[in-house]
Amino acid sequence: SGGGGARDAWLRTPLAPSEMITAQSALPEREAQESSTTDEDLAGRRAANGSSERGGAVSTPDYGEKKLPQALIIGVKKGGTRALLEAIRVHPDVRAVGVEPHFFDRNYEKGLEWYRNVMPKTLDGQITMEKTPSYFVTNEAPKRIHSMAKDIKLIVVVRNPVTRAISDYTQTLSKKPEIPTFEVLAFKNRTLGLIDASWSAIRIGIYALHLENWLQYFPLSQILFVSGERLIVDPAGEMAKVQDFLGLKRVVTEKHFYFNKTKGFPCLKKPEDSSAPRCLGKSKGRTHPRIDPDVIHRLRKFYKPFNMMFYQMTGQDFQWEQEEGDK
Numbered sequence: 059s060g061g062g063g064a065r066d067a068w069l070r071t072p073l074a075p076s077e078m079i080t081a082q083s084a085l086p087e088r089e090a091q092e093s094s095t096t097d098e099d100l101a102g103r104r105a106a107n108g109s110s111e112r113g114g115a116v117s118t119p120d121y122g123e124k125k126l127p128q129a130l131i132i133g134v135k136k137g138g139t140r141a142l143l144e145a146i147r148v149h150p151d152v153r154a155v156g157v158e159p160h161f162f163d164r165n166y167e168k169g170l171e172w173y174r175n176v177m178p179k180t181l182d183g184q185i186t187m188e189k190t191p192s193y194f195v196t197n198e199a200p201k202r203i204h205s206m207a208k209d210i211k212l213i214v215v216v217r218n219p220v221t222r223a224i225s226d227y228t229q230t231l232s233k234k235p236e237i238p239t240f241e242v243l244a245f246k247n248r249t250l251g252l253i254d255a256s257w258s259a260i261r262i263g264i265y266a267l268h269l270e271n272w273l274q275y276f277p278l279s280q281i282l283f284v285s286g287e288r289l290i291v292d293p294a295g296e297m298a299k300v301q302d303f304l305g306l307k308r309v310v311t312e313k314h315f316y317f318n319k320t321k322g323f324p325c326l327k328k329p330e331d332s333s334a335p336r337c338l339g340k341s342k343g344r345t346h347p348r349i350d351p352d353v354i355h356r357l358r359k360f361y362k363p364f365n366m367m368f369y370q371m372t373g374q375d376f377q378w379e380q381e382e383g384d385k
């Protein structure tokens with residue numbers, strides 16, 4: 059297969075977890091067509107309604123003190139991280155930063171005091187949280203987070219890696235309409251069927267590879283895996299698991315969700331309040347372009363061994379092989 063022999067061989071052969079770290083460092087991420095921002099949704103809504111924090115809701119007065127987070131949503135990009143953060147921050151015992159601080163990847167040199175300052179004030183007993191989906195795929199993140207707080211709770215929202223890749227591509231396309239098609243970007247060599255795993259849209263979905271890195275620092279019991287698919291079809295069910303994991307009372311329940319047919323997603327509402335539900339903005343739930351079914355098929359085959367390894371590592375079967383379409 060020409061010059062990139064060793065790497066190409068890796069792309070065809072699933073690795074044992076112990077080999078994966080090396081493989082990961084050998085694969086430079088191709089970010090050429092990527093925008094570094096993952097989540098423009100909240101910023102847009104804030105600007106639109108002129109409010110800070112809870113997207114227009116009246117927030118609690120600013121009492122208390124700023125603390126370093128006790129729980130983080132570390133990924134994955136396009137997994138449903140914004141939906142999860144917005145749902146969990148409905149809980150009175152959770153305070154969260156609206157924007158993505160990107161501390162453990164881009165802003166680490168600013169120091170822990172900078173990070174603490176980014177956090178909202180909390181009262182005793184309230185949990186401080188933030189979400190930055192790129193942490194999950196940042197090599198240095200587990201070590202850095204561990205050195206800040208080795209007992210921190212980590213949450214990862216995962217989604218079928220094929221759909222995730224298309225969602226990621228759709229986001230880039232919305233900002234840069236001139237980029238090549240998904241079908242072109244997905245392959246190093248389409249005739250040979252060689253998937254380009256250095257393309258970040260594809261690389262991010264090799265969850266077993268990234269998880270291996272986290273497990274060097276954190277026990278599985280400190281990591282909760284939330285199904286991005288179930289977060290859409292049964293948000294209250296997933297939120298029950300999240301609240302249990304965080305040691306919180308189950309306050310966020312079915313009553314807080316309303317399926318909005320126009321949006322095609324669950325939206326948040328306050329049960330005591332009949333006002334309009336809060337749906338996420340236009341950048342969440344974009345229409346994906348139609349992708350050649352043959353390419354989808356090849357990608358599913360590519361991810362299958364990694365998905366199996368991920369199910370084994372987490373003890374959870376996310377059922378991505380059972381799905382019919384790419385969604």
Ligand SMILES: Nc1ncnc2c1ncn2[C@@H]1O[C@H](COP(=O)(O)OS(=O)(=O)O)[C@@H](OP(=O)(O)O)[C@H]1O
Pocket residue numbers: 096097098134135136137138139140141191224225226228286289290323324325337338341342343344
């Ligand atoms: N309730 C609700 N409303 C809207 N969207 C929802 C919801 N729950 C999950 N999702 C899915 O979240 C996907 C975006 O994921 P993230 O928020 O993690 O994206 S980002 O990485 O922060 O940019 C987004 O992906 P796309 O559909 O591809 O746009 C949604 O499918």
